[in-house]
Amino acid sequence: MPQNTQAPVLVTGATGYVAGWLVKRLLEEGHTVHATVRQPDRQEKRAHLDELGEKLPGTLKIFQADLLQEGSFARAMEGCSVVFHTASPFTLNVEDPQKELIDPAVKGTENVLQQAQKTPGVERVVLTSSCAAIYTDASDTQQAPEGGLTEAHWNETASLEYQPYSYSKTLAERRAWEIADDQEQWDLVTINPSFVLGPALQQGEVTSESYNVLRQLGDGTMKQGVPRMGIGLVDVRDVAEAHYRAAFKPAAQGRYITSAHNTDFLEIAQQLLPRYGDQYPLPRKALPKWLLLLIGPLVDKAFSRKMIRRNVNVPFRVNNQKITQELDLKFRPMRETVEDSFQYMIDRGFFTRAS
Numbered sequence: 001m002p003q004n005t006q007a008p009v010l011v012t013g014a015t016g017y018v019a020g021w022l023v024k025r026l027l028e029e030g031h032t033v034h035a036t037v038r039q040p041d042r043q044e045k046r047a048h049l050d051e052l053g054e055k056l057p058g059t060l061k062i063f064q065a066d067l068l069q070e071g072s073f074a075r076a077m078e079g080c081s082v083v084f085h086t087a088s089p090f091t092l093n094v095e096d097p098q099k100e101l102i103d104p105a106v107k108g109t110e111n112v113l114q115q116a117q118k119t120p121g122v123e124r125v126v127l128t129s130s131c132a133a134i135y136t137d138a139s140d141t142q143q144a145p146e147g148g149l150t151e152a153h154w155n156e157t158a159s160l161e162y163q164p165y166s167y168s169k170t171l172a173e174r175r176a177w178e179i180a181d182d183q184e185q186w187d188l189v190t191i192n193p194s195f196v197l198g199p200a201l202q203q204g205e206v207t208s209e210s211y212n213v214l215r216q217l218g219d220g221t222m223k224q225g226v227p228r229m230g231i232g233l234v235d236v237r238d239v240a241e242a243h244y245r246a247a248f249k250p251a252a253q254g255r256y257i258t259s260a261h262n263t264d265f266l267e268i269a270q271q272l273l274p275r276y277g278d279q280y281p282l283p284r285k286a287l288p289k290w291l292l293l294l295i296g297p298l299v300d301k302a303f304s305r306k307m308i309r310r311n312v313n314v315p316f317r318v319n320n321q322k323i324t325q326e327l328d329l330k331f332r333p334m335r336e337t338v339e340d341s342f343q344y345m346i347d348r349g350f351f352t353r354a355s
């Protein structure tokens, strides 16, 4: 645990969906937060952060930094005892995965962690990794021991061609451990969330892929049925809490699977039916796998036959015991997470088409 809990802390990618809640949590506790953003001039991206800085007891200082610019994080990291590295592109539909995903994820991690090596006073780095660095497909979790995949597992099936986002997160986390093992000044703890949902703090557009999925459940795109894909789900507020505890709990060490529920998209959609089923064209049943195999690849290139075979109607299983025991983290119920996300989207006018 960092000895100097009074020193400022750094949060990279502070404009992000996950990072917003982490900044809020830190400011609530009175920390001085050095928040890096790529384009500080874009008011709509940072307005919620400025508001938190004004309202909450801690102090917020915004710095400009880009993952791909060497030395970019030096000024923001100065004097910090904890570095939370959350910035990394989270998008599934890309033209050039090397340029759009792998480079910013891996070079960004190198850039931030190598800067931590040069910055006296840094005692702990908390990296936002992902369950995507543990598995690619729900079928990978089927081969796991009873209780599901654990922190001992690494993703060995993603590639530049197949699930490049998962590949980017795997390469970035592996690189982070290499850099961490090469020095003794700070220790590394990784938070590995599954699919994150829950309300956002942003006032403008939310870039996280999390919202694209939920949007399709509510806008009628999946009215005829939803692919019953096995996934893990966790609330964004619990992910922020996990980061906080990873930084300040003495017992925190290694990787943490941060996933509350082993579930699938049909079960997620069903959480919404009691409250929203009459007003929104929500899916009520699963699409047959044979139909998805037939039309999936035509509708979306990320929906390849291989991906459908390995994920649709395949239960997902990861084991979250390490974080619940070591960091004493309690997860929110699934209904609360899903309803709060959907209500946020309604309030922000995400759905133009209600049935």
Ligand SMILES: NC(=O)c1ccc[n+]([C@@H]2O[C@H](COP(=O)([O-])OP(=O)(O)OC[C@H]3O[C@@H](n4cnc5c(N)ncnc54)[C@H](OP(=O)(O)O)[C@@H]3O)[C@@H](O)[C@H]2O)c1
Pocket (backbone or CB within 6 Å): 012, 013, 014, 015, 016, 017, 018, 019, 037, 038, 039, 045, 065, 066, 067, 068, 086, 087, 088, 089, 090, 104, 128, 129, 130, 131, 169, 192, 193, 194, 195, 196, 197, 206, 207, 208, 209, 210
């Ligand atoms: N959401 C999930 O389901 C989920 C699950 C597991 C792990 N994660 C991880 O959580 C972290 C945050 O994701 P999120 O869901 O909060 O997505 P997000 O809202 O899109 O946040 C991504 C952040 O990364 C920043 N970023 C991207 N490229 C950058 C670059 N070249 N230089 C500087 N900053 C850059 C973005 O800055 P701009 O605002 O300037 O674009 C943004 O602040 C990521 O590491 C992601 O892999 C997310």
